[in-house]
Amino acid sequence: MATGQDPRLLRRLLRAKDRMDAASHEAWPVSRLAKVSGVSEAHFARSFNEAFGIPPHRYLLTRRIERAIALLRDTDLPILDIALQTGWNSLGTFGRVFRDVTGETPGALRARMKATTHRLAAVPPCFLAAAHRPHLVRAVSEKRRQEAMPSMDASTGTEAI
Numbered sequence: 371m372a373t374g375q376d377p378r379l380l381r382r383l384l385r386a387k388d389r390m391d392a393a394s395h396e397a398w399p400v401s402r403l404a405k406v407s408g409v410s411e412a413h414f415a416r417s418f419n420e421a422f423g424i425p426p427h428r429y430l431l432t433r434r435i436e437r438a439i440a441l442l443r444d445t446d447l448p449i450l451d452i453a454l455q456t457g458w459n460s461l462g463t464f465g466r467v468f469r470d471v472t473g474e475t476p477g478a479l480r481a482r483m484k485a486t487t488h489r490l491a492a493v494p495p496c497f498l499a500a501a502h503r504p505h506l507v508r509a510v511s512e513k514r515r516q517e518a519m520p521s522m523d524a525s526t527g528t529e530a531i
Contacts, residue, residue, distance in 0.1 A: 379409070383407060386418070387418075387429070390429065390430050394433040394437055394456070394457060395434070398430050400414060403418075403426055414426070430457075431467070431471070431504075432503065435468060436503060437455075437456045439479065441455065449461065449480075453465075464476070471504045
């Protein structure tokens with residue numbers, strides 16, 4: 371977290387973050403989060419990013435993916451049910467975003483985790499969650515765009531030679 375921010379503002383931002391954690395399956399537009407925090411939308415978005423190093427929508431996406439991974443690992447629920455429980459309205463969107471973030475489909479991830487669960491039984495769940503946390507420094511759409519243009523140099527946007 372940023373140390374240069376007002377502690378009162380940080381408490382307000384944490385309140386919004388806690389609400390997203392508690393109900394990540396719900397829609398959390400910036401307007402709703404700003405109301406929870408008692409600040410303007412622009413100030414909230416800017417301050418959240420500064421405080422936590424990630425925009426609010428990416429934070430929420432991370433939480434949804436983490437929850438979906440846990441459900442895939444720990445339950446036998448159908449993938450459609452998991453998608454709906456974690457906040458997606460479409461199985462197709464869930465599958466595409468899940469694959470973009472984790473690198474594999476929900477079904478493939480479930481099969482892999484079921485096969486390796488016995489070796490991970492002794493590892494505390496908090497360590498497993500941290501190890502499998504999606505790393506969303508870049509937006510999913512940016513990642514998809516860069517993968518679609520492999521002949522372009524990602525750092526400069528020029529064609530690689």
